[in-house]
Amino acid sequence: MMQEQKIFTLGLGLTPPWEVASQHLDMDKEPHELSLELAADRGSLFPCPACGKACKAHDFKTLKWRHLNFFQHHCLITASVPRVRCSEHGVKRINVPWAREGSRFTLLFEQVVLSLVREMPVAAAARIVGERDKRLWRIIQHYVQQALESLDLSELEAFGFDETASKRGHNYVTVFVDMKRSKQSVVFATPGKGKKTVKNFKAWLEEHGGNTDNVLEVVCDMSPAFLAAVKEEFGEANVTVDWFHVVQLFTRAVDDVRKQEQKENKLPKATRWAVLKGSGLTEKQVQALDELKNGDFCTTIAWRIKEKLRWIREANTPRAALWRITNFLNHARSMLTDAPELEAIRNAMKTLENHRKRILQRWTSTYTNARMEGLNSLFQAARARARGYRNDQTFITMIYMIAAPIRFIFKST
Numbered sequence: 001m002m003q004e005q006k007i008f009t010l011g012l013g014l015t016p017p018w019e020v021a022s023q024h025l026d027m028d029k030e031p032h033e034l035s036l037e038l039a040a041d042r043g044s045l046f047p048c049p050a051c052g053k054a055c056k057a058h059d060f061k062t063l064k065w066r067h068l069n070f071f072q073h074h075c076l077i078t079a080s081v082p083r084v085r086c087s088e089h090g091v092k093r094i095n096v097p098w099a100r101e102g103s104r105f106t107l108l109f110e111q112v113v114l115s116l117v118r119e120m121p122v123a124a125a126a127r128i129v130g131e132r133d134k135r136l137w138r139i140i141q142h143y144v145q146q147a148l149e150s151l152d153l154s155e156l157e158a159f160g161f162d163e164t165a166s167k168r169g170h171n172y173v174t175v176f177v178d179m180k181r182s183k184q185s186v187v188f189a190t191p192g193k194g195k196k197t198v199k200n201f202k203a204w205l206e207e208h209g210g211n212t213d214n215v216l217e218v219v220c221d222m223s224p225a226f227l228a229a230v231k232e233e234f235g236e237a238n239v240t241v242d243w244f245h246v247v248q249l250f251t252r253a254v255d256d257v258r259k260q261e262q263k264e265n266k267l268p269k270a271t272r273w274a275v276l277k278g279s280g281l282t283e284k285q286v287q288a289l290d291e292l293k294n295g296d297f298c299t300t301i302a303w304r305i306k307e308k309l310r311w312i313r314e315a316n317t318p319r320a321a322l323w324r325i326t327n328f329l330n331h332a333r334s335m336l337t338d339a340p341e342l343e344a345i346r347n348a349m350k351t352l353e354n355h356r357k358r359i360l361q362r363w364t365s366t367y368t369n370a371r372m373e374g375l376n377s378l379f380q381a382a383r384a385r386a387r388g389y390r391n392d393q394t395f396i397t398m399i400y401m402i403a404a405p406i407r408f409i410f411k412s413t
């Protein structure tokens, strides 16, 4: 008996005065439950949680924690935890070495939860450990917040940002990336979109050792609210519009044209993805594209214009790119008709024209497209991991978990 308890004591990483006093396997419960009772000699001294001074116990209370499964059995830890009477801080409950304050789980259990949710949706991890996902979220949020406290942004010189819906069509989350980092590049995520988020980022940057004056380049899309906010908060920085956003602008415009036209006119089946996808079309989509090309559709005009963007992108110098943009706009105008369905593509062209200079910056910028483009797959992954329990906060937590330069630090005993 004594030997087994020593093994548990070692397994828990317990140090004196704590040790396993007894164990009990409850076979009536399903899954079976192993209870380990921890105890410290009543005469021991315990550190005051405020100053660390060794103090005498004042009174005891029995507390419970969920620990790692012992084989297939759930494992619970109970301990009589003292309050100490410190001459300076009065009567206070001590912190136990195997769990953090206020948690119902041991540190080891929390560590396992974090490694599971790095690989799978939180709901799946919850099923594996047999807990409600809400409780797992509380653990994850705690460690992510804690890790973010030591985020160091003193080297930040260029950032990009973009928004995404956290729930379909409702709430938005805006995400900021450090353009210099090739991996784990997310340095801030905040609920909402537009001006306020840029202001929040500036405050966050300063809280984490960053300096607004060091920021030389900002990469964003062409929304007037974003551009105004950047000018206001990061006046010294050059604004680059990412090529990815130009493509996105025209892709959305094509989709809008299609939707408008669909209301009046019957379009070939599979039109939607035929005109949205760049490559890898299915047979049906290829067929739809053929029908579109041979017919008299606004969608076809919009699609042809969008397809010609690639030609601009392939320019080798900023001068060549400028020439191609002008040429593109002239050519596109000659293809357009007055049809009201084409309004969206006309607007996209106006936007492109207005932001020419910022778009051209991307030919001189040292930062690649890939960073911003990668955000879309990050958003998808974070949505999937937060499935079933998604709100702004859980979505943001998952974005940080997957893509922020943070490390989780566990107090070791």
Ligand SMILES: [Zn+2]
Pocket: 048, 049, 050, 051, 052, 053, 086, 087, 088, 089, 090
């Ligand atoms: Zn004290």
